[in-house]
Amino acid sequence: MAKLYRYPRTGGWRITVNIQGARRAVYLDRGEPKKSAEAFREKAGKLERAKAMATEVDPRVAEWVQELSPQLRSKLAKAGLIDRPVEAEAAEAARLESFLEGYIASRAIKKPNTARNYGQTKRYLVEHFGGQKRVDEITPGDADRFKSAMQAKLSDATVSREVKRARQFFRAAVRDRLITENPFADVKGGKQGKSRSVLLRDSRSCGGGFESLPR
Numbered sequence: 001m002a003k004l005y006r007y008p009r010t011g012g013w014r015i016t017v018n019i020q021g022a023r024r025a026v027y028l029d030r031g032e033p034k035k036s037a038e039a040f041r042e043k044a045g046k047l048e049r050a051k052a053m054a055t056e057v058d059p060r061v062a063e064w065v066q067e068l069s070p071q072l073r074s075k076l077a078k079a080g081l082i083d084r085p086v087e088a089e090a091a092e093a094a095r096l097e098s099f100l101e102g103y104i105a106s107r108a109i110k111k112p113n114t115a116r117n118y119g120q121t122k123r124y125l126v127e128h129f130g131g132q133k134r135v136d137e138i139t140p141g142d143a144d145r146f147k148s149a150m151q152a153k154l155s156d157a158t159v160s161r162e163v164k165r166a167r168q169f170f171r172a173a174v175r176d177r178l179i180t181e182n183p184f185a186d187v188k189g190g191k192q193g194k195s196r197s198v199l200l201r202d203s204r205s206c207g208g209g210f211e212s213l214p215r
Contacts, residue, residue, distance in 0.1 A: 002016065010027075012029050013029075013037040017080075019048065019079065026044060027075065047061060051081065099173060121169070125146070138179075160189035
């Protein structure tokens with residue numbers, strides 16, 4: 001029987017199943033709402049029972065599987081719940097644009113600003129590397145050149161945020177076993193600078209001097 005747990009290491013969700021006597025797990029992102037994770041567990045449980053009884057999968061569950069991102073289907077396949085994706089599908093999951101779209105969709109983002117920021121970083125990465133670039137072909141040197149390209153047109157604070165989000169995206173690729181190391185791991189974000197609210201707070205603690213900061 002499929003069971004749902006909080007995974008303490010990441011704060012995400014872990015769904016455990018039993019396939020032919022072996023315990024397997026499917027990991028969901030920590031941004032996944034509990035209701036959505038529970039619905040995923042229910043479907044995984046139906047796949048588990050179909051495997052155990054060697055019966056056809058419920059058509060509604062089969063349709064649900066087809067609507068999942070390539071990354072999630074790959075996770076189901078690794079757990080033994082479905083047949084492994086065909087080579088073409090697995091290759092598509094490793095393309096930069098497809099990976100980024102799948103990752104962002106899996107975050108269940110609710111705040112408009114967060115969605116806009118993620119979309120902006122995705123756009124910069126795709127414009128620089130190309131959407132069809134394989135994630136496992138991007139090297140640490142490529143990551144350095146991406147930062148340099150951003151520095152040529154963006155402020156230091158913006159470059160820092162873009163590098164940090166890129167590092168976050170590729171950390172997810174490592175966890176999805178698409179790559180073995182994060183090419184952005186050693187790329188420094190640089191100076192972000194203080195926001196206006198922080199500068200005003202510092203100003204008041206020092207006796208003034210920044211009250212006329214432009215809005």
